[in-house]
Amino acid sequence: MKQYYVKDLKADDSHHLEDRFLVRNTDIRDGNNNKKHLYLTLADATGEIQAVKWSLTPDEVTRFSKIKTGMVITVGGRCNEYMGKKQLVLDAIIGQAKEGTYDRADIFKAAPEKTSDMYDYIISRIEAFEDEDFKKLCLSFYEENKERLLYYPAAMSNHHAEYGGLLYHVKRMMMMGERACEVYTNLNKDLLLAGVALHDIEKLNELNSDQNGVVEDYTLEGKMLGHLVMGVAIIGERCKELGIDDEKCIMMQHMSLSHHYEPEFGSPKKPLFPEAEMLHYLDMTDAKMFDCEQALDNVEPGEFSDRVYTLDNRKLYKRTF
Ligand SMILES: [Fe+2]
Ligand SMILES: [Fe+2]
Numbered sequence: 511m512k513q514y515y516v517k518d519l520k521a522d523d524s525h526h527l528e529d530r531f532l533v534r535n536t537d538i539r540d541g542n543n544n545k546k547h548l549y550l551t552l553a554d555a556t557g558e559i560q561a562v563k564w565s566l567t568p569d570e571v572t573r574f575s576k577i578k579t580g581m582v583i584t585v586g587g588r589c590n591e592y593m594g595k596k597q598l599v600l601d602a603i604i605g606q607a608k609e610g611t612y613d614r615a616d617i618f619k620a621a622p623e624k625t626s627d628m629y630d631y632i633i634s635r636i637e638a639f640e641d642e643d644f645k646k647l648c649l650s651f652y653e654e655n656k657e658r659l660l661y662y663p664a665a666m667s668n669h670h671a672e673y674g675g676l677l678y679h680v681k682r683m684m685m686m687g688e689r690a691c692e693v694y695t696n697l698n699k700d701l702l703l704a705g706v707a708l709h710d711i712e713k714l715n716e717l718n719s720d721q722n723g724v725v726e727d728y729t730l731e732g733k734m735l736g737h738l739v740m741g742v743a744i745i746g747e748r749c750k751e752l753g754i755d756d757e758k759c760i761m762m763q764h765m766s767l768s769h770h771y772e773p774e775f776g777s778p779k780k781p782l783f784p785e786a787e788m789l790h791y792l793d794m795t796d797a798k799m800f801d802c803e804q805a806l807d808n809v810e811p812g813e814f815s816d817r818v819y820t821l822d823n824r825k826l827y828k829r830t831f
Contacts, residue, residue: 512616516557517808519598521591528586530607532617532724534558534667536577538566548574552585552598555619557808561585561598574603579726582607582617595816618722621670621678625660628677635684636707643754644704647762650748651711658714666717666725668820669797673723676713679800680706683792690788702785705765709789712740712766738776741766765789802826 514529531552541547541564548563548570566574577583586602621628633652639645652659664670664679672678683706691699716732717725731740742763749759764786770777771790781787798821805815811830817823 512554512612515616516552516554516559518556519559519589519596521589521596523588523590526586526588526601528584528602528604530554530582530584530612530617531559531561532722533577533579533581533583534724535579536574538571538575541565546571548577548600548603550577550600553619554617555615559589559596559598560592561587561600563587563600563603577603580720580722580724582609582612614722618724619672620723621672621674623674623678623681625674625677628674628681629656629659631681632677632684632707635688635703639700639703641700641704643752643758644700644762646752647745647748647754648704648707650752651708655711655714658719661721661723662714662719663717663723663725664710664713666728669800671723671725675723676710679710679796682796686792686795687788690792694784694788697785697788701761702788704762705769705785705789706792708741708745708762709766709769709793710737710741712737712744715740736776738767738770761786769793 512529514527516531519527531554533550534553535551537549538546539549543565545565548566550561552559552561563570563574584604584607585598585600586604587598587600589596589598591597629652633649636645636648636652639648659677661673662677663672663675665675670676670679684703687702687706688699691697691702716728716737718727718729718732719725745762745766746759749762761783764779764782768777768779768781768786769790771780781790801818801820805818805821805826806828809815809826809828811828814825814827817825
């Protein structure tokens with residue numbers, strides 16, 4: 511059983527703790543005292559914390575270079591404060607924790623809903639499309655990739671970097687998209703929801719995730735092309751196979767290509783029709799709301815969060831009522 515959850519750790523040098531954590535990131539770097547130091551991002555289901563082991567011996571450098579993202583390790587150390595943030599200063603890295611010696615739900619952050627329920631919800635919305643082309647196009651991707659969709663995160667470290675995060679992101683965007691179509695009646699619902707269903711589908715091939723939803727790295731394609739351009743390619747191929755006409759195909763490709771809106775975020779074209787414009791706002795809204803929720807998760811009412819990098823380094827306030 512876990513005794514020390516990240517959310518409960520207090521910057522209290524006097525208390526020694528020992529427990530299991532997930533490695534989200536690992537790096538051995540040179541310090542200015544001619545020694546090497548180990549920097550880890552450790553996590554559990556309740557949050558993340560930076561950890562450091564100072565002044566490694568040559569033996570430790572060899573041993574600790576085998577630590578990889580996605581491993582669950584047992585560490586000992588003390589929690590203190592560094593530059594306004596909590597930090598674990600480690601005195602021992604006891605080793606990899608054996609599977610079965612911890613509860614997966616304690617260690618791995620997961621979307622709050624059962625992934626098979628979210629999958630079924632998305633499929634039911636797709637099956638309700640009147641447009642047979644968009645229906646068969648979306649179903650072909652979801653049915654073919656069901657196994658991976660059930661655990662894939664939507665990111666390596668930003669929004670929805672958690673087990674089932676990709677489905678959670680798409681599901682909430684679909685819910686918002688349906689409401690948006692009630693207000694903005696010029697929107698074609700099937701086109702918008704098909705765009706929602708497929709806009710991030712190539713994250714499955716952009717990110718290299720293990721079955722716990724932890725991403726060690728981007729794939730080669732992911733680094734070189736990214737999910738927007740990869741989406742254009744696979745949607746084009748699939749539309750040809752399914753005999754979908756050029757206009758619908760190009761509009762779906764455009765929704766993949768333009769959903770990040772700005773060239774500096776990967777979109778060479780801005781949205782050129784209302785459903786593509788709306789898709790971008792649904793995407794942004796869900797990502798920002800996720801970041802807000804996460805930032806306030808471990809904050810006491812009446813207090814401010816740490817600075818949130820993805821929210822322009824703002825500190826968010828948690829209401830008391
Ligand atoms: Fe995206
Ligand atoms: Fe997205």
